[in-house]
Each structure stands twice: as C-alpha cells, then as structure tokens.
Amino acid sequence: RKEVEQDPGPFNVPEGATVAFNCTYSNSASQSFFWYRQDCRKEPKLLMSVYSSGNEDGRFTAQLNRASQYISLLIRDSKLSDSATYLCAVTRSNTGNQFYFGTGTSLTVIP
Amino acid sequence: NAGVTQTPKFRVLKTGQSMTLLCAQDMNHEYMYWYRQDPGMGLRLIHYSVGEGTTAKGEVPDGYNVSRLKKQNFLLGLESAAPSQTSVYFCASSYSLAGASTDTQYFGPGTRLTVL
Numbered sequence: 200r201k202e203v204e205q206d207p208g209p210f211n212v213p214e215g216a217t218v219a220f221n222c223t224y225s226n227s228a229s230q231s232f233f234w235y236r237q238d239c240r241k242e243p244k245l246l247m248s249v250y251s252s253g254n255e256d257g258r259f260t261a262q263l264n265r266a267s268q269y270i271s272l273l274i275r276d277s278k279l280s281d282s283a284t285y286l287c288a289v290t291r292s293n294t295g296n297q298f299y300f301g302t303g304t305s306l307t308v309i310p
Numbered sequence: 311n312a313g314v315t316q317t318p319k320f321r322v323l324k325t326g327q328s329m330t331l332l333c334a335q336d337m338n339h340e341y342m343y344w345y346r347q348d349p350g351m352g353l354r355l356i357h358y359s360v361g362e363g364t365t366a367k368g369e370v371p372d373g374y375n376v377s378r379l380k381k382q383n384f385l386l387g388l389e390s391a392a393p394s395q396t397s398v399y400f401c402a403s404s405y406s407l408a409g410a411s412t413d414t415q416y417f418g419p420g421t422r423l424t425v426l
Contacts, residue, residue: 245414248414300352
C-alpha cells in the first residue's frame with residue numbers, strides 16, 4: 200500500500216467555485232503534514248502546513264483527521280491562478296526527516 | 311539568498327554515459343534530498359543526507375550514487391545512464407528533524423534529464 204494516496208483528478212472547476220482535495224496516509228506514525236503546490240514544469244512549493252487543529256490561510260483551509268488518517272485542502276472562491284497540481288506530504292517519526300509525497304491532484308480553474 | 315540551486319537545468323545523455331548533478335543550498339540546512347519525479351509516480355526519494363559526510367538510501371537508490379562532502383552541496387551521480395533514468399530530478403533541503411510542523415522542504419528548480 201502506498202504511503203500517501205491522492206485522487207489524481209483532474210478537477211476542472213469554474214472561477215469562484217469551492218473545491219476540496221483529500222489525501223490519505225497509511226502509517227499511523229505519520230507526524231507532520233503539508234500541502235505543496237506545483238506549477239507545470241516547476242518545483243513544488245509549500246502551500247501550507249497542516250496542524251492538528253486545522254488551519255486557514257486566506258482562501259485555503261487545511262484539516263487533519265488522525266482517526267481516519269487523511270488530510271484535506273479546501274480552496275474557496277477559486278481563481279484562475281489556483282490552477283496547478285497540489286501535492287500532499289507526510290513525515291514519519293521513525294524515518295528521520297523523510298517526506299512521503301502523494302502523486303498530486305491536478306486542478307484547472309476555468310473562466 | 312538563492313535558496314536551492316541545481317546544475318544543469320537540462321541534459322541529454324546516451325545510454326551508458328555518466329554524469330553528476332549538483333545541488334547547492336545557502337540556507338545552512340542539515341538535511342538534503344534527491345528525488346525523481348515521473349508522470350503518475352509522484353516524487354520518489356533517491357538518496358538523502360542528514361549532514362555533511364553522511365548519506366542514506368531512499369526509495370529508489372539503484373543506479374545512483376551521492377556524496378555530501380560539504381554541508382551546502384549534495385551531488386547525485388549516474389555512473390552508467392539508462393533510458394529508465396529519464397526523469398525530472400529535484401533536490402531539496404530542510405532544517406530540522408521530522409515532527410516540527412513548521413519545518414518544510416525547499417526545492418530546487420529541477421534538472422530535466424533524457425537518456426537516449
């Protein structure tokens with residue numbers, strides 16, 4: 200079983216829509232959680248860390264559900280500039296500082 | 311700060327040729343990583359280093375070697391390139407141990423390698 204799994208999409212949504220992505224992780228020892236954004240032919244860049252209590256950054260909200268072992272990312276009022284691939288990543292306490300990445304979810308925001 | 315830089319940006323090799331990819335970071339990070347990214351496979355860890363002079367294998371280490379002679383540099387070598395090593399290679403670095411939720415990895419711009 201993969202360490203981290205994501206729905207690859209693609210998600211095609213109109214401007215202004217709300218879209219949510221989920222990411223499941225298989226190891227209960229997973230400790231830190233992140234969402235990255237990757238634009239076409241560019242490197243991944245940190246979008247936000249995911250805290251146990253959930254956290255919000257403008258139009259973006261990240262949630263962690265340890266019981267069900269998933270993290271989520273909610274994007275409200277989608278903009279054209281939100282079009283990208285969104286990667287989730289987790290670390291485990293027993294593997295040093297290795298990050299385990301999902302394969303990414305593709306989002307296209309349509310005018 | 312330049313952050314994480316990678317050299318070269320693009321390269322085409324013939325099967326059997328060798329090459330070295332260079333990663334440099336100016337953030338004084340202890341940890342450095344090499345990933346490859348292929349369609350449908352996501353980012354896969356090749357090798358990583360937890361400090362100067364140390365290296366460790368990741369998920370897909372076969373066919374690659376690495377060295378971390380200086381804290382700021384992490385080199386990835388392909389001794390005898392194969393078409394299966396055609397990929398985009400990303401280097402990353404991070405500062406602290408896992409468990410620090412504010413920590414993250416910072417990526418270089420990538421190297422696009424084609425092996426014919």
